[in-house]
Amino acid sequence: MTDNLSARVEDALSIVINQRTGANVVAGEQVRDVATTADGRVFLTLVLAEADDPALARDVRAAVQGIEGVRYVRVNVAEPAAAGAAQTPTARAEPRRPLPVMEQRKHAHPSSSAPTPQAFPTLGRIIVVSSGKGGVGKSTVTANLATALAARGRHVGLLDADVYGPDIPRMMGVSGQPRVENEKIVPLEAHGVRIMSLGFLVERDQPAIWRGPIVTKLINQFLRDVQWGRLDYLLVDMPPGTGDAQLTIVQAAQLAGAIIVTTPQEVAVGDALRGAKMFERVSIPVLGVIENMSWFDAPDGSRLPIFGSGGGARLALELGVRLLGEVPLYQPVREGGDTGVPIVVRDPDSAAARALTALTEMIETT
Template sequence: MTTPPTTPLGACIPVPTTEQVMAALGTVDDPEIGRPITELDMVDGVAIDGGAVTVDVLLTVPGCPMKDTITREVTAALTRVEGVTAVDVRLGSMTEQQRAKVAEKVRGGAGKAPGGQVVIPFAQTDSRTKVIAIASGKGGVGKSSVTTNLAVALAQQGQSVGVLDADVWGYSIPRMLGVEGRPVAFNNMVMPLQAHGVKVISIGFFVDAEKPVIWRGPMLHRALQQFLADVHWGDLDFLLCDLPPGTGDIAISLAQMLPNADMLVVTTPQQAAQRVALRAGQMTAQTGMRVTGVIENMATFVAPDTGTEYRIFGEGGGQLLAAELDTELWASIPIDPRLREGSDSGTPLVASDPDAPASQRFAEVAQRLAKSRTSLVGRSLPLKF
């Protein structure tokens, strides 16, 4: 039971109405689904006794890990209602039938088409989500750190962002974003975890971190399909897909499922990385995707003691790659040791120091993506193998 501050002696205390209480509860979102608890039929009952309000809230799953958050936010919302002097939140659990209704409401018909065919919402012509596949030719160029910092930069600019960690063998997004735990699932629907305003799904949430993932084509294809179709991403502005290096099964499967996605290719300035990245970019000619831009990572290093700029990995690779792929060099990201430190600590540089030169480059790319975001209607480009 939570008791708000008392009203001065002698003041007239209005009695809250059911309508006021329900309106306040309508401002509380389920932290995992992102929809108002009233809309999801989670409010099972309201009792008002003078200024004391008791609310029965049904959790979508027993032992919901966000139950303390729900209790806290319901209490906070009701204490702001004039006349409420005490709040008691009583938690229960939905029945199977109630959960099924919530799942149907949340899915809005997505997930399965008549006949059991899997439906990927991002592949539908009415999807408002811009899907960006972030690729590289080889490992070690900082592709995942680019993905995480770009995702957080987009979120900081008010965009709704999700990150799909499609690097099944070398998943690193959970660590880089500081996300731990297991996603909640009910009625064949999975809720992504969140950090820094970004929704995240990764195979790393479902497997033993100490054991390698030894999967081949069909299993990889099915896992990616489930991440796209069975995860409740909600209304995203952007979905960033962190691909494994190269042009293997995952990249091919993603192109089959989302042929209208765009690709950002990450490289370093050195020629060896640029030539390998060229092959990753050229695969779009066969898949229907298009390379929207190139990001050159580890472009320069500025010595902190002298201010001298060094090009440790050479120069020109990003610009040459962009020219060969008939696109543009969107950004050259300078070397900053804090990029690596942030990846290890779970706090991306754009979150810890948004004014750093590298952070500013990511912010510029995010702004460019936001401006270029257009409808995907009419861009149906089938695979050509």
């Protein structure tokens, strides 16, 4: 079934033509890493050369969205590896609304080739929530963890580093353009959490076309130019994989650690392991693993392992870290995400909310 969907994705994309080359994006080897799930989610990477029209990303997304049964599409844009270093690529599209501070500031340190991670003492412990794979629940975990920590009286910031598909505004129920005060962006606030996201600054459909240097610039700006105030924790919601956003954050800031989210099945665990290894390589501690969508409580009382079982525990074992929690698959979690009320607020007594709330203690003692 899933393979079948991959084939249909390929079929749909083989009629998307790159006007520059005249070839379709599949034949032109511009489409990579197609991953699909049985419930109709599609993830892929589009390789976009400097000279390509960035609207191609939108065409690709539209083509996949048009396939019957597809209910979620994520297009990550990558640069052709060889082109990357040589020719200083620029963004093909600027945010529709100007970023308030970015262009006016003279850079304190001209961009050096090997930035040293900086300490941000006022931001408290900076913890990134990452995974190898898309759609496993990073944003859901981050939004709920931030909300639960804030409910315990902690000062919490939530930085949405998923500049390709910022979901945090929707999940936290917050939108609008942040104010600028004294050359700093004032974060928006919801559920007691201070939030910054590219979603506040650009139209919803735009972010899929950022290129590496812009991603780096944006994330640095979100660390430096946001008036976070004094925080106990800054949680950072990452896009899937090990791309520019991950690279930027590990180079920009001294991190307290990374939390790795996985689902129980083998393929997610393999991806998550690769994602986690990246943090280990740069000496950032992996604080633990969270397994999401661990089981489904059926109405008859039985517990169904929809996505298999044991993956989180296996991953934790492999990494030599703690399994911090297992969060069941529970429809109100998604509904909460869609309506901006995290499950820890919406239905705090549910098993899913309890598992997410318990994470706060793990975090505070890790």
